[in-house]
Amino acid sequence: MRQLTFRQLRAFEVIARHGSFSRAAEELFLTQPALSIQMKKIADEVGLPLFDTSGRKVRLTEAGEALRVLAREVSDSVARFEQVVDDLKGLKRGRLRLAGVTTAEYFLPRLLGPFCAAYPGIDVELVVANREEVLERLRRGDDDLYVFGQPPDDMPVESAAFLENPLVVVAPDGHPLAGRPPGTSVSLAEVLEHPLLMREKGSGTRIAVERLLAEHGLRPHIRMELGSTEAIKQAVLGGLGLAVVSRHALATSVGLTELAVEGFPLLRHWYLVWPAGRRLSLAAGALIGHLSG
Known part of the structure; x- marks a missing residue:
């Protein structure tokens, strides 16, 4: 050997x-x-x-x-040794490994730009995957920090909120529910008269929507489950149904309308997450301070 x-x-x-x-x-x-x-x-x-x-x-x-x-x-x-060496060098050099759920791709690279400009010696690696894959990376300890819309509640973790994450109901342009006069809202019951497109079970967005509907004693007609926000948006554009997505995902979208629905937007946050008790590297601590400070 x-x-x-x-x-x-x-x-x-x-x-x-x-x-x-x-x-x-x-x-x-x-x-x-x-x-x-x-x-x-x-x-x-x-x-x-x-x-x-x-x-x-x-x-x-x-x-x-x-x-x-x-x-x-x-x-x-080796990772622990690299962390000690990076800490001894301060923030002049280092490596930061991040993993985030798919919706994070709409805002995280933009937020990392100023951080990388402030710390040019830190090499950042970013992996974007669905929630289950990121959870598995968290269990294995593959990365320094993880980005979730909802931190896992079945693992010992610590977290820091760093960005608001409003969830909104979207429809294709010209949808009957999109033509309401200003100041009037669509009821949840009216939304559920139409089929819904949902993320996979276990996703943070789906958990939030299911909790809201359960509070009102409502059950949705789920036409389709899709594994990414981009796939959800394309399905809405194709007229397959309505969906709940992060408002961040609509920044560059064309052909989608945010509906004024009672109870929405659902106000949530994005979180940086790491295993409880883990000693964070200087680079990880710097990013937490940069985004949540």
């Missing part, structure tokens, strides 16, 4: 996480043949097969699972 390198362990951990050589190759900016050669070197060093490739998805053997635990421990140790 003395011949294993950190680069090889890192590549192995990425394959194990994705369950796919192709997706791992994309993340690592390697070709699949080059990645396969590295994995063969590891298997030869271990003396046992690491992957079961008999099905569509790559699965770990017993030896592979043991190596995955080792790779994760090594990665965590």
